[in-house]
Amino acid sequence: MILTTAHTIEGKNIVTHHGIVSSEAILGANILKDFLAGFRDIVGGRSGSYEKSLREAKEIVMRELTEQAKNLGANAVIAIDLDYETIGSGSGTSMLMVAVCGTAVTYQS
Secondary structure, X not given: OEEOOOOOOOOXXXXXXXXXXXXXXXXXXXXXXXXXXXXXXXXXOOOHHHHHHHHHHHXXXXXXXXXXXXXXXXXXXXXXXXXXXXXXXXXXXXXXXXXXXXXXXXXXX
């Protein structure tokens, strides 16, 4: 399965457009992660726990996107758009959302 942000696949002829496929993953960020991220905001540096959560969420949505495309009979997804958001709640904690969409296609060499 080819996954690309491009609108074409170089050297391949797209013969069928199956439609849009998408997936979302929302992960809760626990109080400890929020506290440590807030501390990092003050002193600077990267938040390894948030980065790990974002990588996990990206893997989930890309896997689901691939499964949806395969179920439609596609062998590639083009024009992939990947978005990251923080969703805050009234209690001061936040959730991480990763959303992805693209066009499922079938190509021939």
